[in-house]
Amino acid sequence: MICPHCAYDNLPGSEHCENCLADLTQLDQPVAQDRVERSLMEDTVSQLQPRQAITLRPTATVKQAIEVMLRQDIGAVLIVDDAGKLLGIFSERDLLTKVADPVVDHTTRPVSEFMTPHPTTVRPGDTLAFVLHQMDVGGYRHLPVLKDGLPLGMISVRDMLRHITRLCKTCGK
Amino acid sequence: MAWEGTAVEAILSMAELARNLKTESVSRLQPTPPWRIAPEQSVAEAVALMRQQRVGCVLVGRADEELIGLFTERDLLRRVLAAGLPLSVPVALCMSRDPVVVHPKDPIGFAVRLMEEGGYRHLPVVDAAGRPLGVLSVKRIVHYLAEHFPSTIYNQPPDPNVVPRQPEGA
Numbered sequence: 001m002i003c004p005h006c007a008y009d010n011l012p013g014s015e016h017c018e019n020c021l022a023d024l025t026q027l028d029q030p031v032a033q034d035r036v037e038r039s040l041m042e043d044t045v046s047q048l049q050p051r052q053a054i055t056l057r058p059t060a061t062v063k064q065a066i067e068v069m070l071r072q073d074i075g076a077v078l079i080v081d082d083a084g085k086l087l088g089i090f091s092e093r094d095l096l097t098k099v100a101d102p103v104v105d106h107t108t109r110p111v112s113e114f115m116t117p118h119p120t121t122v123r124p125g126d127t128l129a130f131v132l133h134q135m136d137v138g139g140y141r142h143l144p145v146l147k148d149g150l151p152l153g154m155i156s157v158r159d160m161l162r163h164i165t166r167l168c169k170t171c172g173k
Numbered sequence: 174m175a176w177e178g179t180a181v182e183a184i185l186s187m188a189e190l191a192r193n194l195k196t197e198s199v200s201r202l203q204p205t206p207p208w209r210i211a212p213e214q215s216v217a218e219a220v221a222l223m224r225q226q227r228v229g230c231v232l233v234g235r236a237d238e239e240l241i242g243l244f245t246e247r248d249l250l251r252r253v254l255a256a257g258l259p260l261s262v263p264v265a266l267c268m269s270r271d272p273v274v275v276h277p278k279d280p281i282g283f284a285v286r287l288m289e290e291g292g293y294r295h296l297p298v299v300d301a302a303g304r305p306l307g308v309l310s311v312k313r314i315v316h317y318l319a320e321h322f323p324s325t326i327y328n329q330p331p332d333p334n335v336v337p338r339q340p341e342g343a
Binding site for chain 1: 217223246251260285311315316318
């Protein structure tokens with residue numbers, strides 16, 4: 001890490017220059033390189049206008065959840081309590097890994113038994129880069145958008161792809 | 174001059190992502206192996222394979238033959254559970270026929286556009302004869318995009334409003 005003031009070669013990650021004590025923290029700040037990067041760094045979840053959250057009570061049956069997912073053409077529903085507080089998320093992945101059973105029919109059981117509790121969430125003010133990071137690290141396709149602890153909407157991997165392809169329209173064949 | 178410094182850089186790197194999406198091919202993303210089951214096998218067997226391999230879809234077809242269909246989580250939801258079918262039905266009755274496919278030489282941008290427009294989360298990668306070579310998942314695309322902007326994704330600017338709930342070291 002070369003100090004811009006005195007050209008002294010500091011250890012990477014240093015906060016001050018060892019030689020002239022100049023502040024080096026700005027050197028590690030990420031800088032947007034192009035339109036896509038700038039958008040990912042600066043644009044927030046709310047600018048993507050996430051679709052409204054479809055919510056169900058924990059007492060709803062798996063069958064009801066399936067009907068809602070089909071009707072709304074979505075891959076995940078949010079499970080909330082009476083006060084509207086988020087309890088969990090129920091997605092197609094839960095259907096595959098927990099519900100589908102060759103012997104027992106689980107579709108009449110409450111959805112709360114199969115949901116994923118305490119899902120990773122984002123806030124309307126979080127940047128798109130943060131969302132992409134959460135999706136990559138957790139392998140999630142849906143992230144609930146929470147405001148003051150209450151679900152506001154849902155952001156999907158498809159929303160992210162749409163945003164990025166719009167930003168670089170020239171891509172493709 | 175307006176064309177100096179950052180403006181020029183921005184145009185060059187913008188062109189870089191657009192160019193990468195156009196020139197880098199699907200094979201660069203190392204699609205996952207094509208987990209395959211025969212059309213007469215049951216949905217329960219497909220589900221077991223998907224759970225075991227932790228994947229969201231399996232290909233339907235016979236070894237070294239053309240791809241017949243695709244069985245995905247969505248098919249499980251739509252054509253099996255919502256329809257009230259038992260898991261013992263053959264997968265051929267509940268699969269998606271003639272899925273949209275990509276070839277290893279297709280540009281990544283083309284695959285991204287197919288996924289975004291069609292809402293597909295998996296694209297089978299097939300050779301010229303239509304034999305499956307692998308599956309490209311949207312998860313892999315997200316990772317590719319995240320890799321593309323490492324400094325943006327992995328160095329989040331600090332939030333001055335965030336304070337630790339407990340004193341550090343407590």
